Structure formats: C-alpha cells, structure tokens
Amino acid sequence: MGIGKMKKHREMLKRSVLRRHLPETHRFTHARALRMLRTYSTIFIKPNHGSGGSGIIRVKKVRKGYEVRYGLKRTHVGSASLYKAIQSYLRPSGQYLVQRGLRLAKYKGSIFDARIYMQKPKKKWDISGMAARVAAPHRFVTNYHKGGHGVKLKRVLSRLFTKRKKVKSTLRNKKDIPSHG
Numbered sequence: 342m343g344i345g346k347m348k349k350h351r352e353m354l355k356r357s358v359l360r361r362h363l364p365e366t367h368r369f370t371h372a373r374a375l376r377m378l379r380t381y382s383t384i385f386i387k388p389n390h391g392s393g394g395s396g397i398i399r400v401k402k403v404r405k406g407y408e409v410r411y412g413l414k415r416t417h418v419g420s421a422s423l424y425k426a427i428q429s430y431l432r433p434s435g436q437y438l439v440q441r442g443l444r445l446a447k448y449k450g451s452i453f454d455a456r457i458y459m460q461k462p463k464k465k466w467d468i469s470g471m472a473a474r475v476a477a478p479h480r481f482v483t484n485y486h487k488g489g490h491g492v493k494l495k496r497v498l499s500r501l502f503t504k505r506k507k508v509k510s511t512l513r514n515k516k517d518i519p520s521h522g
Contacts, residue, residue: 345389347438369437371424378402383442386427388435394484398430399442410481448497451476454483455494473497 350366353359367373369386377384378400386398399410406419409426418426431437445452458470475497477488485491 345436346387347389350438364441364443366438366440369439371427374400374427374439375423377439377441378407381441385440385442386431386437387440388432389438390436393486394482394489395486396430396432396435397482398427399481400427401442412487413479446501448473448475448492448500451478452481452483453492453497455497
C-alpha cells in the first residue's frame with residue numbers, strides 16, 4: 342500500500358511555499374465534514390489510499406440541502422439524510438480524508454488542473470514535466486481512469502491568460518520549489 346494522501350498532505354504543509362496553496366484537509370469524520378460544510382460550499386471525501394479518482398465523494402451545498410455525487414451518481418438530500426447518503430458510498434474498512442472543494446477553471450467547458458511532475462534523482466528536486474489534466478464532460482475529477490485527458494499546459498494557459506509565458510516561467514521558477522526533504 343502507498344504512502345497515503347494524508348501523509349503527503351502533512352509533508353507538503355511543512356513547506357511554506359506550498360502551504361498557502363493547499364486546501365484545508367483533515368482525516369474524515371462526519372462531524373468534521375459537517376463543520377467544513379458550514380464554512381465551504383463544497384467538500385470532497387477521498388479514500389486516503391486510492392488512486393485513479395475512484396471512491397471520491399463530492400458534497401455540495403445547494404438551495405434545499407446538499408448534492409452528493411459519487412462518480413456519475415447524483416443525489417439531492419436534506420440535512421437529516423446527509424449522513425446516510427455519504428455512508429452509503431464509504432467502504433467499511435477504508436480510511437478517508439475530507440478536503441475543501443476548490444473551484445477549478447475550465448478549458449473547453451470541462452474543469453482542469455495543472456500537474457507539475459517532480460523527481461529527486463539526487464539531492465535536488467527537478468521538474469520532469471508539466472501538463473494540464475482535463476476532466477471528461479460532466480465529471481468532477483480529472484483522472485485518466487475516469488475519462489480525463491492530458492493537454493499541453495501551454496495550450497490551456499494560452500486560452501486563459503494573455504501573459505502565458507509569465508505564468509509558465511513562474512511555475513518553473515526553481516527558487517519557489519523545495520530543494521530538500
């Protein structure tokens with residue numbers, strides 16, 4: 342079994358340059374999820390050990406209650422039914438985390454995220470690649486296993502920003518990337 346998302350999150354919190362960009366994340370409990378829903382309009386409940394976008398639950402406040410999404414399944418529930426709706430998607434033996442939902446920008450009508458791939462061949466971290474991952478239509482995750490696809494980051498940024506080169510050079514700025522740990 343891999344390291345787990347919560348451990349990776351804690352490691353990134355140690356880096357001041359990353360800390361301010363990380364969404365609030367905690368080990369999942371129903372009480373914690375409810376507290377976060379009082380502050381944020383959307384939360385994600387994710388398996389601590391998982392990949393490919395599998396097992397992710399999105400809970401979003403809507404006019405009359407909550408929308409709970411799991412894959413392509415969408416359920417609208419009131420406060421009294423929220424616990425049961427979430428519980429129906431959780432694996433009994435699994436550990437989960439709850440994370441603040443972020444509003445992602447869109448590329449050609451689908452959400453996307455920017456991925457910066459890093460390697461540490463010796464003592465220094467190096468960027469080995471950058472790409473945008475675009476979600477499949479009507480999906481809330483960008484994973485390849487869920488129909489997402491890669492697009493050159495340059496192409497996506499050029500649609501969003503006229504100063505694309507400045508944005509990309511900022512992403513590549515080595516002094517902002519941790520060189521140890």
